[in-house]
Amino acid sequence: MRVRRFFVLMLVFLMCAASAGSAEMRIRCASTTSTQNSGLFDYILPVFEKRTGIKVDVVAVGTGAAIEIGKRGDADVVFVHAKELELKAVEEGYFVNRRDVMYNDFVVIGPQNDPLKIKGIKSALEAFKKIAENNALFVSRGDKSGTHTKELSIWEKAGVEPKGQKWYLEVGQGMEKTQRIANEKRAYTLTDRGTWLATKDKDKLEMIIVLEGDTILFNQYGVMAVNPERHKHVKYKEAMDFINWLVSKEGQQVIGAFKDKHGNPLFVPNAK
Numbered sequence: 027m028r029v030r031r032f033f034v035l036m037l038v039f040l041m042c043a044a045s046a047g048s049a050e051m052r053i054r055c056a057s058t059t060s061t062q063n064s065g066l067f068d069y070i071l072p073v074f075e076k077r078t079g080i081k082v083d084v085v086a087v088g089t090g091a092a093i094e095i096g097k098r099g100d101a102d103v104v105f106v107h108a109k110e111l112e113l114k115a116v117e118e119g120y121f122v123n124r125r126d127v128m129y130n131d132f133v134v135i136g137p138q139n140d141p142l143k144i145k146g147i148k149s150a151l152e153a154f155k156k157i158a159e160n161n162a163l164f165v166s167r168g169d170k171s172g173t174h175t176k177e178l179s180i181w182e183k184a185g186v187e188p189k190g191q192k193w194y195l196e197v198g199q200g201m202e203k204t205q206r207i208a209n210e211k212r213a214y215t216l217t218d219r220g221t222w223l224a225t226k227d228k229d230k231l232e233m234i235i236v237l238e239g240d241t242i243l244f245n246q247y248g249v250m251a252v253n254p255e256r257h258k259h260v261k262y263k264e265a266m267d268f269i270n271w272l273v274s275k276e277g278q279q280v281i282g283a284f285k286d287k288h289g290n291p292l293f294v295p296n297a298k
Contacts, residue, residue: 052081053264056093056101058172059200061247062086064220064292069284074271080264088171088200096121096250099257103265105272107172107218107247116250123266124250125273128281128293131245132176133222134237135205136214144214144236151184153237158186161193163213167204168196172245177216180242202229209233218245220292227287247293249273273297 061067062084071082085095089106096104097120104121106112116124134153136144142162147153157164166188167174181188188194197207201221208215209231219238226233249269254262271277278295285291 050081051079051261051264052083053102053261053268054083054085054100055103055105055268056085056087056091056095057105058089058092058107058247059086059202060107060173060218060221061105063200063202064224066220066281066284066293070277070280073280074268074277077271077276078267080267082268086200088167088169088174090170090172090175093120096252099252099260101252102261103249103251103268105247105249107245108175109246109248111172111175112248112250119256120253121250122253123269124248125269125297127247127249127272127297128278128295129244129246130219130293131238132173132216132243133219133235134214134216135208135222135231135233136236137212138232138234140234140236142214145234147237148240150180150237150240150242154180154184154186157214158184158188158191158193161191163193163195163211164188165204165208165211165213165215166194166196167201168198169200171201173201173216173218176243176245180216183242205229205231205233223286223288223290223292246296 067084075081085101089108092104092106093111093115095101112124115121142156142160144153166177197204201217202225204215205217206229249272251262251265251269252260254260278297281293281295284293
């Protein structure tokens with residue numbers, strides 16, 4: 027009887043050990059809406075998960091909110107696009123091992139008839155000044171995202187204070203929703219090229235790019251791990267596995283291969 031009981035206990039132990047050994051490892055990534063709306067994560071994460079066995083749960087919010095999630099220790103890794111804010115958070119000790127991953131650019135979109143004739147203007151500052159001078163409706167994300175941060179920096183450089191103006195509409199929404207609102211109101215807005223290319227046909231937007239190519243519209247994306255010295259519970263090793271894969275030759279090739287249905291790349295890998 028004792029021998030039988032021993033073997034039963036051993037069987038239970040081995041089954042529990044096997045179950046623990048096969049437990050799925052998951053990390054939480056706080057990221058910007060553009061990486062989610064564009065479909066990038068749906069494209070690259072299956073490759074990473076197959077390579078490492080690590081599942082990545084994405085929380086897609088504005089860049090400012092994503093950084094705050096990381097600061098609180100409610101994520102293991104943060105993947106966003108506001109480099110100055112990222113570097114400041116690293117300097118403050120909230121994150122470590124920040125790396126450039128990829129870039130695209132911001133574009134100004136507006137109604138197809140472009141009532142202000144912005145198209146042809148080369149300077150984003152000049153275009154923003156013209157919008158303000160003519161009281162043309164402009165839709166802002168107003169959500170402290172990377173795109174919102176960029177937009178505010180352009181207004182500041184243009185010497186314009188838009189907040190509180192009747193023509194300036196802050197919606198507090200993600201990029202795709204903001205584009206839809208601008209489309210409905212026949213307004214201008216600033217968007218990232220990735221979201222624009224991925225959603226303009228799906229959302230049947232009757233808008234066009236009216237300004238692109240200004241160097242001020244460069245849009246760098248970076249990734250960084252939550253500092254394990256500040257939050258002991260974070261999965262630092264697995265977060266670094268994700269970061270190292272994103273900047274690896276394979277990760278960069280996968281990002282570069284991500285294109286819209288017309289064959290246009292949505293992001294350009296540039297890890298160093």
